[in-house]
Amino acid sequence: MTSIERTAYPRFKRLITAHELHLFFSPTRDELERAAGATDGDEYLLALPLMLKSCQRMGCFPALEDVPEQVVEFVRRAVELPEGTLPVYRAERTAKHHRGLVRKRVGVAYDQAxxxxxxxxxIxxxxxxxxxxxxxxxxxxxxxxxxxLELPGFSTFDKTASKIRTEVNASICLGIHDRMSPLQRTxxxxxxxxxxxxGTTLFNRLKKPAEGPSRSHLKNLTKRMEWLDGLGDSVVWMDGVATRRITDFAGEADAGDAPxxxxxxxxxxxxxxxxxxxxxRMRVRDDPAxxxxxxxxxxxxxxxxxxxxIRLAEQEITETLIGNYRTVLKDIDADGPARLALANAAETTAEFGAQFFRRQPExxxxxxxxxxxxxxxxxxxxxxxxxTGIPSLKPHRSExxxxxxxxxxxxxxxxxxERTLIGILSRTAYWVEWWRRFGxxxxxxxxxxxxxxxYVITTFVxxxxxxxxxxxxxxxxxSGHELSYTADRHFSLVLLNEAIADLVDAHARLDISQAWGDGTTVAADGTHMDTYLALFTHFIPCGVWEAVYIVEGLLENTSEVKPTTVHADTQGQSQFRHLMRVVSPYARGRSPRPRC
Structure with missing residues (x-):
């Protein structure tokens, strides 16, 4: 069974901010009046607005006991009911009637088939x-x-997806199998x-990446290409199979071992x-380039x-030649034009320049x-x-x-x-549920x-x-084997980026984060406290072109934060303009560029 946390199926999350409570669960005056006219008790008067706001937010009716306590308390205060009032339906007939009222108000139909x-x-x-x-x-x-339509239960979607996925995967695998000759299968x-x-298996040889850029390794690539081509024409095997499915199946094989x-x-x-x-076979043709x-x-x-x-050596030779030439002029051509020009310059400096330049600092x-x-x-x-007349500064003491x-x-x-690092990871994993991305x-x-x-321990390690x-x-x-096994078979760069996006989204939803802005204006430098501090996840050394990482961070961003303006220092802006001049001939007709 697929975990509901891995999907977009609507549910109440553990982390609900005050802003989200006011935005999604505040009943309007008209809604309160309609609820008061359709109910005859405090329990029903609380239950009906809860069902209405939950359906508006989620598209379905959650069980009242699954509604978080903070949501119930927020709606209870909005309805102005006494403390301790609980949303309870004592008769299923009343609950069914209220669900019909909510569907009519929200504009959804109930047709499970x-x-x-x-x-x-x-699917x-x-x-x-x-x-x-x-x-x-x-x-x-x-x-x-x-x-x-009103959403069916999660189990309905899960069973349907599991059944159809099994059938499609079996059909794809059988098609690949049948398009191979008996010798190729063997x-x-x-x-x-x-x-x-x-000593390792040939299957492990398939997974080896290219080695360093040397002449011997380039020759080995040629031999590897011949070996792979000798296994068969994989293009024929993959006829009609979607590229993404090939990538998923190859990744599944690469994550495992022979046993x-x-x-x-x-x-x-x-x-x-x-x-x-x-x-x-595709990679071995890209590796030589x-x-x-x-x-x-x-x-x-x-x-x-x-x-x-060479330039420094030539500069040293030139400076030596100029020094020698000056010495020759000084000793041999004492009354020549060079000597006279030097004397005139010294006289002009002594009469005007020295006094003028000395007066300024004085x-x-x-x-x-x-x-x-x-x-x-x-x-x-x-x-x-x-x-002694020597001045000194006393050490400053705080008041x-x-x-x-x-x-x-x-x-x-x-x-x-004070929290430990692994404690922080555990708490964020519990509240944000980023660990559900791995598998x-x-x-x-x-x-x-x-x-x-x-997953928390593996992330920490x-x-x-x-x-x-x-x-x-x-x-x-x-054990070390358990951690290595989890990292190799359950973690990937794609899943890690998805988990990072979950953290970015959770950070952006916090009230204190929204006080700094809505995320459309961000900064690519540590001198500004902005939402981009959570969005930009590359640590780069000094001396590299940060503009490349700014563009890469924007292109790979999958979070809800969508910046349109990026602030950078002088170096970042100049590099960004140069980069735009380089890529602009190839980027015409694409999405709008962010302003920098």
């Missing part, structure tokens, strides 16, 4: 290109909402069993290996270094000394020794915190106690005993660059 039909049709259409159950459920949700089936020269492949059926095992072979560019870049860098060394120093003398009696920090500042400090410490490459639910704890086995020595209850 039609909703299931739309969901099944949309079957998209399953050919998408593999993750959560993505399929989200598409079905969108189509049902567009049809103006060769691919031997890859997880046959050993390479270094893990034995858990699959023979047909699916061959299909996964075939997709990995197809991706390896990448390697060539790296070698050219290395040569250019080396050439620039040698050119700078006047400034004199004014500064006079100002220091006038302020000396009141300057308690400056002391002049009576014997201490004011009573109001002390109270503020105590309140901040009480509300923000097996197959898209199925994790089969770990405690996925929450395992990977984020601190500690290493799984080193971390296992200091964290009881977990």
């Amino acid at each position: 039609e909703a299931r039909r739309i969901a099944e049709q949309s 079957r259409k998209e399953a050919a290109a998408k593999n993750r159950p959560a993505d399929l459920i989200d598409i079905a949700l969108e189509k049902v909402v567009e049809a103006g 060769e691919l089936a031997r890859l997880p069993e046959k050993r390479d020269g270094d 893990a492949l034995r858990d699959y059926t023979p047909v699916k095992r061959l299909a996964l290996i075939a997709c990995l072979v197809h991706k390896a 990448t390697m060539f560019c790296k070698r050219v870049a290395t040569k250019i860098k080396k050439a620039k270094t040698e050119l700078e060394e 006047d400034k120093l004199r004014d500064a000394a006079a100002a220091a003398d006038v302020g000396y009696p009141d300057n308690e920090g400056l002391v002049i020794d009576s014997e 201490g915190l004011t009573p109001s500042a002390k109270r503020l400090e105590q309140e901040i410490k009480a509300r923000m106690p 097996p490459a197959s898209g199925n639910e994790p089969k770990l005993d405690d996925p929450f704890g395992r 990977k984020g601190t660059s500690m290493g799984p086995y080193e971390a296992a020595r200091h964290i009881p209850g977990v």
